[in-house]
Amino acid sequence: MKSRFLKEWLKIAEVILTFFIGATCIFYLLSLRWPLFLHISYHFIVSMLMIQAALTYWYTVRVFKREKFIPRLTSENKKIPRTTFIVTAYLPNEIEVVEKSILNILQNIDRPEDGIEVILAYNTPHMEPLELKLRGMVMQWPELILANAHNSRSKSENLNYALSLSSGGMTVLLDSDHLVARDCLRRAWRWLDEGYDVVQGRCKVRNADRGFVPQLVEVEFEGIYGIQHPSKSIIFDTTLFGGSNGYWKSSVIRKVKFLPQMLTEDIDSTLRGVLAGYRFVHDRSIISSELAPVSIWGLWFQRKRWAQGWFQCSFKYQSDIWKTQYLNFGQKFIWTTLLLWRVFYDVTSTFLFPVVFAFWLKEGAVKFPMNAYLGFALIFTLVSGPFQVIAAYKNASQPRGPLVRYIVYMLFVWPYTLFKTFVHMVAIRDELLGERAWVLSRRD
Amino acid sequence: MSRNILVERIRQLAAADRNAFDVYNDLQNQVEDEGLALILREIAKDEARHMAVEKELLEFLTQQEG
Numbered sequence: 088m089k090s091r092f093l094k095e096w097l098k099i100a101e102v103i104l105t106f107f108i109g110a111t112c113i114f115y116l117l118s119l120r121w122p123l124f125l126h127i128s129y130h131f132i133v134s135m136l137m138i139q140a141a142l143t144y145w146y147t148v149r150v151f152k153r154e155k156f157i158p159r160l161t162s163e164n165k166k167i168p169r170t171t172f173i174v175t176a177y178l179p180n181e182i183e184v185v186e187k188s189i190l191n192i193l194q195n196i197d198r199p200e201d202g203i204e205v206i207l208a209y210n211t212p213h214m215e216p217l218e219l220k221l222r223g224m225v226m227q228w229p230e231l232i233l234a235n236a237h238n239s240r241s242k243s244e245n246l247n248y249a250l251s252l253s254s255g256g257m258t259v260l261l262d263s264d265h266l267v268a269r270d271c272l273r274r275a276w277r278w279l280d281e282g283y284d285v286v287q288g289r290c291k292v293r294n295a296d297r298g299f300v301p302q303l304v305e306v307e308f309e310g311i312y313g314i315q316h317p318s319k320s321i322i323f324d325t326t327l328f329g330g331s332n333g334y335w336k337s338s339v340i341r342k343v344k345f346l347p348q349m350l351t352e353d354i355d356s357t358l359r360g361v362l363a364g365y366r367f368v369h370d371r372s373i374i375s376s377e378l379a380p381v382s383i384w385g386l387w388f389q390r391k392r393w394a395q396g397w398f399q400c401s402f403k404y405q406s407d408i409w410k411t412q413y414l415n416f417g418q419k420f421i422w423t424t425l426l427l428w429r430v431f432y433d434v435t436s437t438f439l440f441p442v443v444f445a446f447w448l449k450e451g452a453v454k455f456p457m458n459a460y461l462g463f464a465l466i467f468t469l470v471s472g473p474f475q476v477i478a479a480y481k482n483a484s485q486p487r488g489p490l491v492r493y494i495v496y497m498l499f500v501w502p503y504t505l506f507k508t509f510v511h512m513v514a515i516r517d518e519l520l521g522e523r524a525w526v527l528s529r530r531d
Numbered sequence: 532m533s534r535n536i537l538v539e540r541i542r543q544l545a546a547a548d549r550n551a552f553d554v555y556n557d558l559q560n561q562v563e564d565e566g567l568a569l570i571l572r573e574i575a576k577d578e579a580r581h582m583a584v585e586k587e588l589l590e591f592l593t594q595q596e597g
Binding site for chain 2: 202204206225229230231232233234235237238252254
C-alpha cells in the first residue's frame with residue numbers, strides 16, 4: 088500500500104517537473120527570443136478559460152428552472168416490461184453494501200406486471216462462506232440470480248456474462264452501493280417507450296456526513312447530475328451512460344455490450360451506442376444514492392481512472408464522432424467538448440501557471456498584468472463555478488444537503504478544479520506510458 | 532408453489548448450472564491427468580444437458596402462461 092502511494096507521489100513530482108518547472112523554462116526561453124510570445128500565450132489561455140466558463144453559464148441557465156415531463160406523440164404507451172437489474176460487485180470486499188442494495192431492489196421497487204429479476208454479477212474463486220450467505224438469499228428470493236463469471240478479470244466481463252443470463256425487456260445497470268428509488272422503473276420506461284434507447288438517472292451521494300471529501304463530492308454530483316448532464320440532454324438531445332443508475336432497452340445493451348480493455352467501460356459503451364445510432368437521455372428525477380470515496384487518496388484513484396478512461400475514449404472515438412451520420416452539428420459539438428476539448432483545455436489551461444511564472448522571471452518581479460479584458464475574464468471565469476453551485480442548490484435532489492456544504496464547496500471550487508486538472512495530467516502521463524492498472528474504489 | 536415462483540426458481544438453477552458448466556469446462560482444460568479430465572468433461576456435459584432441459588422447461592412454462 089505504501090509503495091503505491093510513493094509511486095503516485097513520484098508521478099506527481101514528474102508532472103510538476105514537466106508541466107510546471109519544465110514548461111516555465113521553455114516559456115521563459117521563448118519569451119527571450121520572441122517578447123510577444125508570453126503576451127499572446129497568456130491571452131490565448133485566458134480566452135480558453137472564458138470559453139469554458141461561457142459553456143458553464145449556458146448549461147446552468149438552461150436548466151435553472153425545473154421542467155416537467157411531457158409525453159411526446161411517439162409514445163407507444165406500452166406497459167413496463169419484465170426488468171433485469173444487474174448489480175456488479177467486487178466480492179468479498181463489497182458484500183455488506185451489495186446485500187443492502189439487492190434487498191432494496193427486492194423489497195422496495197415498484198414491480199412491473201411481468202416481474203423483475205436481479206442478477207448479482209461477480210467473480211471470485213475464494214468466497215465459500217460468502218457464497219453460503221448469498222445462497223441463503225437466493226432461497227429466500229426466487230428473483231435473485233447469482234452470476235459468478237468464472238475466469239473474468241474485469242467489470243466488463245462480469246456485465247457481459249450477466250447480460251447473457253438476463254431475460255428482461257429493460258435492463259438496469261447498478262454498482263454495488265446504489266440504492267435506487269422505488270419509482271425508478273416507471274420514470275425510466277416513459278423515455279424508452281417514447282423511442283429512446285438508454286436513460287441515465289441521477290446519482291446522489293448518501294455518505295456526505297463521513298467527512299470533507301464526500302461533502303465535496305455530494306455538491307459536485309448535484310452539479311453534474313442536476314445541471315451538466317440534464318442541460319446537455321435538453322439542449323442537444325444527447326447524453327452519456329455513467330456506469331450506474333442506467334436503464335437500457337435490453338435488445339440494445341445486448342448488442343453494444345462492454346469492452347474489457349477500456350478503463351471506463353460505461354463511456355466506451357455510450358460512444359459505441361451513440362455511433363450506432365442509439366439515443367441517450369438524462370432524467371434527473373430518477374434518483375439513486377451511492378457512496379462517495381471518504382479519503383483524498385480514494386478520490387484520487389477514482390478520478391484518475393475516470394480521467395484515463397475518458398482520455399482513451401477521446402482518442403479512440405473523436406474522429407468517428409465527427410464523421411457519423413447519426414449526430415447533428417450540435418451533438419457533434421457537445422461530444423467534441425466532452426472528448427478532444429476536455430483534453431486540450433485541461434492541458435492548455437495548466438500552462439497558465441508556467442506563463443505567469445515565466446513573466447515574473449522575465450520582469451524580475453511578481454506582477455499581475457491587467458487590462459479591461461483580463462479583468463472581465465477573471466471575474467467572468469471565477470464567478471462561473473459559484474453560479475453553478477447556486478443553481479445546484481436550487482435544483483438539488485431531496486433530501487437536500489445543508490446550505491453550509493454548498494458554501495464550503497463554493498470556497499473550494501477553484502482548488503478542487505485544480506486538483507481534478509492535476510489528476511487529469513497524471514492520468515494522461517499514465518496512459519502515455521501504458522500504465523493501466525487501477526485501484527478499486529472502496530465503498531465502506 | 533405458484534407458477535411464477537417455479538419459473539424464477541428454474542431461472543436461478545439455469546444460471547447456477549451455467550456457472551458450474553463454465554467452471555467444469557475450464558477445469559477439464561486445465562488438469563493434466565487424462566482420467567481426471569475425462570471425469571470433468573462428463574460433468575460439464577451433464578451440466579450442459581441440465582441447461583438444455585431447463586431451457587425447454589422455461590419455454591414450456593412461459594408458453595403456457597402466454
